[in-house]
Amino acid sequence: MSSYTPSSRAARVAANDGDDLHFCSTCTFSSVCSERGYDKSRLRDLHVLVEHIGPFREGQHIFREGDRFNSIAGVRAGTVKTYITDRNGREQVLGFFLPGEVIGLNAISQSRYPCNAIALDEVLLCNFSFSKMSELAASMPGLQQQLFRLMSEDIGKATLLAGDHTADERMAAFLILMSRRYASPDMPARRFRLTMPRTDIANFLRLAAETVSRILKRFQTDGLVRVERRDVELLDTTRLMEIASNVLRN
Amino acid sequence: MHARKEHCILPRMTTTPVFDAELLRRHPQYGPRYTSYPTAPQFHEAFGERELRLHAERSNADLIPRPISLYVHVPYCFSPCFYCGCNRIITRDLQKGEFYLERLLREISMVAPLFARDREVMQVHFGGGTPNFLSPTQLGQILDSMGRHFHFSDSPTRDFSIEIDPRHVSPGDIAKLAQLGLNRASLGVQDFNPDVQQAVNRVQSIEQTLAVIDACHDSGMRSVNVDLIYGLPQQTLEGFAETLATIIKAQPGRLAIYGYAHMPSLFRAQKQISEEQLPDTEMRLALLALAVERLTGAGYQYIGMDHFALPDDDLAIAQTAGSLQRNFMGYTTHAACDLVGLGVSAISHIDESYSQNPRDLAGWEVALDEGRLPVFRGMSLDFDDTLRADIIQQLMCQAEIDIEEIERRYEIDFNSYFSGARERLAKLVEDGLVEITATHIVATSKGRYLLRIIAMCFDNYLTSPNSHGDSPRFSKAV
Numbered sequence A: 001m002s003s004y005t006p007s008s009r010a011a012r013v014a015a016n017d018g019d020d021l022h023f024c025s026t027c028t029f030s031s032v033c034s035e036r037g038y039d040k041s042r043l044r045d046l047h048v049l050v051e052h053i054g055p056f057r058e059g060q061h062i063f064r065e066g067d068r069f070n071s072i073a074g075v076r077a078g079t080v081k082t083y084i085t086d087r088n089g090r091e092q093v094l095g096f097f098l099p100g101e102v103i104g105l106n107a108i109s110q111s112r113y114p115c116n117a118i119a120l121d122e123v124l125l126c127n128f129s130f131s132k133m134s135e136l137a138a139s140m141p142g143l144q145q146q147l148f149r150l151m152s153e154d155i156g157k158a159t160l161l162a163g164d165h166t167a168d169e170r171m172a173a174f175l176i177l178m179s180r181r182y183a184s185p186d187m188p189a190r191r192f193r194l195t196m197p198r199t200d201i202a203n204f205l206r207l208a209a210e211t212v213s214r215i216l217k218r219f220q221t222d223g224l225v226r227v228e229r230r231d232v233e234l235l236d237t238t239r240l241m242e243i244a245s246n247v248l249r250n
Numbered sequence B: 001m002h003a004r005k006e007h008c009i010l011p012r013m014t015t016t017p018v019f020d021a022e023l024l025r026r027h028p029q030y031g032p033r034y035t036s037y038p039t040a041p042q043f044h045e046a047f048g049e050r051e052l053r054l055h056a057e058r059s060n061a062d063l064i065p066r067p068i069s070l071y072v073h074v075p076y077c078f079s080p081c082f083y084c085g086c087n088r089i090i091t092r093d094l095q096k097g098e099f100y101l102e103r104l105l106r107e108i109s110m111v112a113p114l115f116a117r118d119r120e121v122m123q124v125h126f127g128g129g130t131p132n133f134l135s136p137t138q139l140g141q142i143l144d145s146m147g148r149h150f151h152f153s154d155s156p157t158r159d160f161s162i163e164i165d166p167r168h169v170s171p172g173d174i175a176k177l178a179q180l181g182l183n184r185a186s187l188g189v190q191d192f193n194p195d196v197q198q199a200v201n202r203v204q205s206i207e208q209t210l211a212v213i214d215a216c217h218d219s220g221m222r223s224v225n226v227d228l229i230y231g232l233p234q235q236t237l238e239g240f241a242e243t244l245a246t247i248i249k250a251q252p253g254r255l256a257i258y259g260y261a262h263m264p265s266l267f268r269a270q271k272q273i274s275e276e277q278l279p280d281t282e283m284r285l286a287l288l289a290l291a292v293e294r295l296t297g298a299g300y301q302y303i304g305m306d307h308f309a310l311p312d313d314d315l316a317i318a319q320t321a322g323s324l325q326r327n328f329m330g331y332t333t334h335a336a337c338d339l340v341g342l343g344v345s346a347i348s349h350i351d352e353s354y355s356q357n358p359r360d361l362a363g364w365e366v367a368l369d370e371g372r373l374p375v376f377r378g379m380s381l382d383f384d385d386t387l388r389a390d391i392i393q394q395l396m397c398q399a400e401i402d403i404e405e406i407e408r409r410y411e412i413d414f415n416s417y418f419s420g421a422r423e424r425l426a427k428l429v430e431d432g433l434v435e436i437t438a439t440h441i442v443a444t445s446k447g448r449y450l451l452r453i454i455a456m457c458f459d460n461y462l463t464s465p466n467s468h469g470d471s472p473r474f475s476k477a478v
């Protein structure tokens, strides 16, 4: 079965896979090492920890709530969704992870994963064994810092939409934040593809799916965005930022 | 597919099409009509219910899911027209309509849940066969059920249309159909000449036909379309000229002039037509030229392919605005709908897929009786299919291709990606049908009547440029 027509390079091109000496292009840790000018043998030390896993197919679980935590994983390609199931059996979407982002960080303080992670399309991962990673971090301060930074970003992402905000504010904030996360040197983030289905976006924003579409239609009529299928183009970032300002202030 | 792309509000089609018989004569190729790309012969049976459900789910996942367009096929006809190439069953047994209706209602209730409730139905079309084989009451039941299971748009621009055989409908019925919300009607006429009507087994008086057209206008329908056919047995220039004059006087908003395609090995009814009575190529061209001349003379605007419309008709307005679309039902003003086909042989176009219901009544019935979605073949479109479909759609609707727009949307280098197509186009450039600039490929005023030949250059399933030359799978391009 064909995949959704790729119109953005980011959706089509998987990470440059790296080799024994080089990291994948999306690896969040590679810059730490390169910046510090670590030599190749040192790089290899770190790379030993890395194991490429996948592909996971759409709808396949990567880990489930309660599974033993032993590794964090960088997303090399695809989109991962994390969620929990509430007491009434209803799914609650916690977040989305794009290429270059790391899943499993919220499990570091515990011995088990506190949520489920599922692939929304074809997903490739880099698994980092966490015990070896912490060993190495002890002798590599840059790595230590990078880990802390990732962890606090992760917490920030999760609490961002928790406040009491209007539907418009949530939607605008979501678009602004996603455009920042999709930004990459070869793709201006003014145009990006939201790889998650609208029901997941709605769930994440605590809105009805119909509301997501209704707001986007209105944003479109007002000249703020242009939407085609899952592609979004931000036409008026200034006004979107204004609408989102309550959410983004924190 | 981007065959259904967003509106682009630029004035287009400013060149008036020029009918050049000499050119048409030199391109007597056969070609697909491109109501879809890839065309139906590419559908395969590995595509089934599971694939259809996946595509439907994916279509709901869009940020703003597309509106829905519903097509209902009614296969029954009272008598066989000999030129017919439709999927139809000849009967006078009205009871069959009742059984068919029952299963249609079941299909509606099975198919509707595949689609998110907030997706509006912008278009409904009843086609056939003869939709008015069913009574207004029966058609009302179908609309009623669709209205309950789907979410009908209440926009004034929604199009609810029906094909009508004027021989089997009364003006009173038309008023009832209008009351049901049907706001566009399409009438089969073909030719009023009695000899032609005899030869094709479709005798239909002028009075009867005009009464139905008037009834459509009187009951407030937004437009009436009339189908004419050239290339029928016994057709003469004089006779066809009279038909054209009569129809023009009735002022239908839209007109289609189809070329009769004689393919008796595919369509059994056509065996009744003797080849000797058919006009030759010269005559076919003369008939077409006559139609073009009379219609444009009467103020009709050429839309594309076989279609004409009065300048104040929605189709002509959309064409001028560059927002015209094309799907299985022909040209439409509705952008980017997912098309859901109901009934025997009906074709759907959902997300990046085509699918078709069984073409035999029994196959369709059995599937529904067993609680299965009645899909028997189809295909998922890949990147290349989608890209080419977009290009062919642009050609058919705007008569030009915006190279930069395509490059931006698909992130390709147009000239290297389409080096094969460029080679095939070269001949058409020589003939003055196409002009190529750095940014656009444009059908010239002469090329506008040969859009399908230009489109064929981009058809990846017609591999070598000449292999399709005499393929009897497709109807004549002219």
Ligand code: SF4
Residues within 6 Å of the ligand: B076, B077, B079, B080, B081, B083, B084, B085, B086, B088, B128, B129, B130, B165, B188
């Ligand atoms: S042309 Fe129309 S009315 Fe005539 S047999 Fe075919 S489907 Fe029926």
